[in-house]
Amino acid sequence: MIDISIKNLNKSFLQPDSENKHKYNILQIIKDLNLNIKQNEVVSFVGPSGIGKSTLLNILSGYDKQYKGDISINREINNKKLSFIFQAHNLLPWLTSIENVKLISNEESLKNDSPSKILNELGLGDFLNSYPNNLSGGMKRRVSIARAFVNEPNILLMDEPFVSLEKPLANELREKTIELINKNNVTAILVTHDLREAIMFSDRIIFCNEKPMKILLDKEINIKKSFSYDSDEVDxxxxxxxxxxxxILKAM
Ligand SMILES: Nc1ncnc2c1ncn2[C@@H]1O[C@H](COP(=O)(O)OP(=O)(O)OP(=O)(O)O)[C@@H](O)[C@H]1O
Ligand SMILES: [Mg+2]
Known part of the structure; x- marks a missing residue:
């Protein structure tokens, strides 16, 4: 079964002309992109900066509606739920960890006490009532992962979720996120610049470059999603x- 279907997707931005500030140029970022992602598949997008990876996630998340083409996300069947982990933690500074998680929790999660359970699972049991300003960068990232999984999502979009973390912490959170992806049978897209990270998460890696975005290689990865970043299997x-x-790597 296909969970995410992208048909003939086209996306452009208007950008101010470098010489004439009254003039705008059309910058095509995505041109005739076609892609299907199956249920429970984890697909990574790897490619250089500025080619439209975040733009694609913004469209899939429903945040950006200014595009041409057909996007179909199998959200209705089995009450599918979509969630996100972005590079920025986007926590509201006036709410505590648990309030930030509760804010987006659905009725069922609140009834099951899921916000405190998931925060505990991510090692934040002693920080439920702390405000973001009193949490370290890694702890804030843990809250944003907790928030992504609190409603037991079926579809997860991740945009460089582990950048600018120290390696041991990044590895711990990568492994924890994979565990939660496996537990929830999530269909996911991961955008990353880190090939090892893409390998440990993915069933498929899509290497792309250029503007408009061009798929250079769509590579199946046939190892289990349970090996660590530095494992021999990933290596x-x-x-x-x-x-x-x-x-292809030179073009990255
Ligand atoms: N709101 C906007 N208005 C105009 N141009 C934009 C807008 N958002 C993005 N762009 C342009 O679209 C292109 C793709 O941006 P995007 O953020 O999707 O790249 P990316 O592949 O995610 O890069 P990175 O790896 O650095 O995160 C860039 O050239 C950027 O300047
Ligand atoms: Mg980006």
Whole structure:
């Protein structure tokens, strides 16, 4: 079953002309993009800066409605729920950790006490009543992961969720997120610049570059989504990709 279907997606922005400030130029970011993502599949997008990866996630999340083409997200069937983890934690500073999570919790989650359970699961049991300003960067990231999973989502969009974290912490949160993805049978898209991270999360990695976005390689990854960042299994796939597709990595 297809969970996310993208048909003939086109997206442009108007950008001010560098020489004439009264003139705007059309900048096409995505051109005739077609893609299907199956149920429970985790697909990573890897590619250079500025080619429209975040733009694509904004469209899929429903935040950006200014596009041409058909996006269909299988949200209705089985009461599917969509959630996000973005690079910025986007926590409201005047609410505590638990209030930030409760804010987006649905009735069922609140009834089951899911906000405190998921915060506990992410190691924040002692910080339920702390405000974001009193939490470290890593703790804020934990709250944003808790928020993404509190309603047991079916579909998850992640935009560079582990950047600018120290490696041990990034690895711990990567592993925890994969555990939650597996537990919830989530269909997910991950945008990342980190090939090892893409390998550990994904069933498929889509390498893309250029403007408008062009898919260079759509590669299946056949290892279980349970190996750690530095594991031999991830290493082997990493070596295989870097050896077999050097031109693609050069284009990154
Ligand atoms: N609101 C906007 N108005 C005009 N141009 C925009 C807007 N948002 C993004 N762009 C342009 O669209 C292009 C793609 O941006 P996007 O943020 O999707 O790239 P990205 O692939 O996510 O890059 P990165 O890896 O650096 O996060 C960039 O050239 C950017 O300048
Ligand atoms: Mg981006």
């Amino acid at each position: 082997e796939v990493y070596k295989n990709i870097t050896m077999n597709y050097p031109n």
